Amino acid sequence: MKSPNVWTKQRPDNTWQAKREGASRASGVFRTQAEAWDKSREIAKREGGEAFLCNRGGQIRERNTYTGHDPRDIQG
Structure with a gap:
């Protein structure tokens, strides 16, 4: 079974990819990080997963959850 998590990362040729885990x-x-991030979020929404955006250094910069369950328990 495919994981519904999708990663946006830079490739060695300086392009950006949207790739399922x-x-x-x-x-x-x-060509751009923004285009790849849009695609990652689209796939994660459709499949009920998470989208992860990595910076050029490979660290997670942003993540969006589309599972219907927000792991944060913050009121307000």
Whole structure:
């Protein structure tokens, strides 16, 4: 079963990819980080997963959860 988590990361050729966790190939390769991030969020929304955005250094910069359950328990 495919993981519904999708990662946006920079590739060695300086393009950006949207790739499902555990997949052997990218779901899409884009010229800009913004285009790849849009695709990652679209896939995660459709499949009920999480979208992760990594900066150029590979660290998670942002993440969005689309599972219907927000792990944060903050009131207000």
